[in-house]
Amino acid sequence: MKYLSIAAAAAAATSTPASAQVVEVTPPESMQRSAPALADYTKNTLFGDVWQREELSLRDRSFVTITTLVALGKTDPLRSHINRGLDYGVTPVEIAGIITHLAFYTGWPNAVGSIAVADEVFAERGIDASELQTIETERVALPSDDDQRAQGVEQSMGPISPALAKYTNGVLFQDLWRRGDLSARDRSLATVVALTANGNADQLGFHLQRGIQNGLTRDELGEVMGHMAFYAGWPKAFSGANAIGDLED
Amino acid sequence: MKYLSIAAAAAAATSTPASAQVVEVTPPESMQRSAPALADYTKNTLFGDVWQREELSLRDRSFVTITTLVALGKTDPLRSHINRGLDYGVTPVEIAGIITHLAFYTGWPNAVGSIAVADEVFAERGIDASELQTIETERVALPSDDDQRAQGVEQSMGPISPALAKYTNGVLFQDLWRRGDLSARDRSLATVVALTANGNADQLGFHLQRGIQNGLTRDELGEVMGHMAFYAGWPKAFSGANAIGDLED
Amino acid sequence: MKYLSIAAAAAAATSTPASAQVVEVTPPESMQRSAPALADYTKNTLFGDVWQREELSLRDRSFVTITTLVALGKTDPLRSHINRGLDYGVTPVEIAGIITHLAFYTGWPNAVGSIAVADEVFAERGIDASELQTIETERVALPSDDDQRAQGVEQSMGPISPALAKYTNGVLFQDLWRRGDLSARDRSLATVVALTANGNADQLGFHLQRGIQNGLTRDELGEVMGHMAFYAGWPKAFSGANAIGDLED
Numbered sequence: 001m002k003y004l005s006i007a008a009a010a011a012a013a014t015s016t017p018a019s020a021q022v023v024e025v026t027p028p029e030s031m032q033r034s035a036p037a038l039a040d041y042t043k044n045t046l047f048g049d050v051w052q053r054e055e056l057s058l059r060d061r062s063f064v065t066i067t068t069l070v071a072l073g074k075t076d077p078l079r080s081h082i083n084r085g086l087d088y089g090v091t092p093v094e095i096a097g098i099i100t101h102l103a104f105y106t107g108w109p110n111a112v113g114s115i116a117v118a119d120e121v122f123a124e125r126g127i128d129a130s131e132l133q134t135i136e137t138e139r140v141a142l143p144s145d146d147d148q149r150a151q152g153v154e155q156s157m158g159p160i161s162p163a164l165a166k167y168t169n170g171v172l173f174q175d176l177w178r179r180g181d182l183s184a185r186d187r188s189l190a191t192v193v194a195l196t197a198n199g200n201a202d203q204l205g206f207h208l209q210r211g212i213q214n215g216l217t218r219d220e221l222g223e224v225m226g227h228m229a230f231y232a233g234w235p236k237a238f239s240g241a242n243a244i245g246d247l248e249d
Numbered sequence: 250m251k252y253l254s255i256a257a258a259a260a261a262a263t264s265t266p267a268s269a270q271v272v273e274v275t276p277p278e279s280m281q282r283s284a285p286a287l288a289d290y291t292k293n294t295l296f297g298d299v300w301q302r303e304e305l306s307l308r309d310r311s312f313v314t315i316t317t318l319v320a321l322g323k324t325d326p327l328r329s330h331i332n333r334g335l336d337y338g339v340t341p342v343e344i345a346g347i348i349t350h351l352a353f354y355t356g357w358p359n360a361v362g363s364i365a366v367a368d369e370v371f372a373e374r375g376i377d378a379s380e381l382q383t384i385e386t387e388r389v390a391l392p393s394d395d396d397q398r399a400q401g402v403e404q405s406m407g408p409i410s411p412a413l414a415k416y417t418n419g420v421l422f423q424d425l426w427r428r429g430d431l432s433a434r435d436r437s438l439a440t441v442v443a444l445t446a447n448g449n450a451d452q453l454g455f456h457l458q459r460g461i462q463n464g465l466t467r468d469e470l471g472e473v474m475g476h477m478a479f480y481a482g483w484p485k486a487f488s489g490a491n492a493i494g495d496l497e498d
Numbered sequence: 499m500k501y502l503s504i505a506a507a508a509a510a511a512t513s514t515p516a517s518a519q520v521v522e523v524t525p526p527e528s529m530q531r532s533a534p535a536l537a538d539y540t541k542n543t544l545f546g547d548v549w550q551r552e553e554l555s556l557r558d559r560s561f562v563t564i565t566t567l568v569a570l571g572k573t574d575p576l577r578s579h580i581n582r583g584l585d586y587g588v589t590p591v592e593i594a595g596i597i598t599h600l601a602f603y604t605g606w607p608n609a610v611g612s613i614a615v616a617d618e619v620f621a622e623r624g625i626d627a628s629e630l631q632t633i634e635t636e637r638v639a640l641p642s643d644d645d646q647r648a649q650g651v652e653q654s655m656g657p658i659s660p661a662l663a664k665y666t667n668g669v670l671f672q673d674l675w676r677r678g679d680l681s682a683r684d685r686s687l688a689t690v691v692a693l694t695a696n697g698n699a700d701q702l703g704f705h706l707q708r709g710i711q712n713g714l715t716r717d718e719l720g721e722v723m724g725h726m727a728f729y730a731g732w733p734k735a736f737s738g739a740n741a742i743g744d745l746e747d
Contacts, residue, residue, distance in 0.1 A: 034616055038598040038601055072607060076611060107321065107481045112325075112326060115280050119282055161490045163471070181286065200485070225662050229602075230605070345533040352536055353728075354733065356729050358574070361526065362574060365529075413735055447697070452736065
């Protein structure tokens with residue numbers, strides 16, 4: 001049983017183990033044989049260059065990659081990236097936290113499929129399931145202007161879909177967003193990645209701003225889009241980056 | 250061999266068997282072990298609260314869930330939700346009707362994968378395949394203003410893509426939309442759900458209005474978005490709900 | 499080892515073997531049994547009509563279908579359509595080229611999953627892997643106005659995401675777009691299809707115009723959308739066709 005305190009979560013966030021370095025990647029044999037150019041891009045551009053950039057920690061690159069794969073429902077590559085993430089400092093509780101968060105932001109089916117993969121990796125690595133049974137000793141505080149957001153949802157969405165307004169304010173923000181398995185900064189990061197990966201750039205403005213409130217920098221967010229181009233595709237990353245450009249200073 | 254008559258279809262629509270109640274759900278063991286918070290949301294929020302709301306019949310909730318899963322190509326959870334839908338009053342002919350409709354609205358690959366799952370469930374439950382071989386005794390009438398829609402497509406799309414204009418008017422509306430395996434109301438519902446799940450909210454306006462012509466209420470549509478938030482993710486549901494809000498009174 | 503020269507690629511493009519004809523399709527038994535109407539549309543509309551239209555060569559229809567399936571991550575139907583494409587004149591090098599191109603335009607996971615399928619088909623058909631090991635004897639020229647595009651990216655994207663600007667100009671356009679495994683015309687076609695299939699119609703304007711520069715005709719592009727309606731769904735095809743309509747004359 002693990003006790004989640006906010007201070008500890010904040011301290012843990014973004015810390016890559018000092019010993020971590022980008023593990024060399026051997027592209028799959030099918031790729032080397034049938035698409036040698038793609039194998040070359042994988043080895044030399046993606047892992048030999050993108051993953052080496054210091055503008056984002058290895059831990060954050062893994063966090064972003066795992067979140068993208070969950071958002072896209074890509075359970076095959078998710079397995080190796082959960083392993084990589086655990087090596088780079090993403091904790092098991094955080095991986096479960098990402099998947100739980102994305103149940104809401106990308107739908108239950110993605111989360112159910114992803115947790116089955118994570119559960120297998122955790123077992124293979126001998127991670128004690130009791131570590132994933134958490135008790136929250138305090139809850140994450142929402143920003144001071146969250147009341148305004150809640151009233152906006154109630155007024156604009158309440159008359160259209162009482163259910164959606166109810167679960168948005170009562171469960172999504174007052175419960176999920178206040179959980180201690182992800183720091184506020186990481187929860188914003190997961191949300192920005194999920195919206196970008198699924199092509200909901202029109203809803204990024206609010207979450208980019210909240211992410212900056214929660215400690216993400218514009219430089220980090222820009223680097224996230226460069227990284228995501230390789231995992232969610234160029235068009236999604238361009239839409240995401242444009243949403244950053246549209247933020248007021 | 251089943252004879253499809255429109256009157257019968259309309260009578261059957263939205264009828265949940267009187268004995269049906271929400272079957273208690275045990276979250277998968279992998280989830281209980283590795284994401285206990287998600288197991289808790291699944292049990293207490295999704296099945297313990299959302300599915301219990303009376304603003305939408307159990308039959309309609311199943312119809313919406315099945316349609317969402319077909320639209321997203323999520324064949325794993327589709328299996329259990331087809332079973333659930335059959336318990337709650339969605340008929341085998343309607344399930345085949347949803348999948349056929351979504352071949353057009355979300356692409357053939359989703360339909361081919363989904364019918365393979367449905368076929369297995371039908372066999373397991375001993376549903377006689379001859380029931381699914383249907384003969385239409387009459388065809389569903391299109392709304393009186395459909396000529397206007399057809400002319401609009403011919404004028405705007407004809408010069409750009411004669412093929413798309415031809416199949417839209419000749420097959421999609423004059424054939425698929427007139428089939429008796431789904432009532433007009435349910436066909437509109439399936440279309441609204443497919444557009445919402447796949448992020449095509451820009452094309453929802455027309456189909457929300459036609460859905461209301463075909464007997465869906467605004468309250469039902471709002472509740473559909475609250476339900477879909479859990480299966481297709483919050484951002485898609487918000488876009489869908491906003492499209493309802495944009496309808497003229 | 500295959501030597502890629504641009505002239506040869508351009509000559510090969512769009513050539514369907516004279517002997518090729520649409521292979522009759524038997525819908526899967528699960529579909530015949532459980533969704534006979536869908537089996538009927540598959541046989542009579544999709545293969546009996548759409549695929550027979552002469553507005554697009556069989557080779558191009560296969561190229562578009564394969565690209566759509568890679569973009570959507572649909573590896574099951576991809577297998578039979580790679581086989582069909584090879585029969586209709588899409589070369590193994592072009593299939594690897596599509597998949598490599600879509601790694602960038604729809605994300606690495608789609609490409610990794612797709613190349614595994616292609617590799618199996620190539621082996622089954624006895625295609626010599628050495629044919630897929632290519633040496634470029636010359637590089638494809640970018641249009642004369644590409645400097646302008648590069649400067650635009652540098653100015654608008656550079657300050658937001660230096661990584662995205664760097665890889666867009668340095669890798670995507672100066673390397674991937676200049677590869678000889680796809681003709682310029684086919685690379686534009688693959689890009690238009692990928693953007694359409696993934697709902698990025700807002701970014702189609704630039705690539706439709708470049709496609710026309712590279713030799714695609716408006717009529718071909720319109721027919722592509724009619725074909726894609728069946729594989730990516732009507733709403734995506736409509737958005738794509740509308741983007742064609744928005745092009746300036």
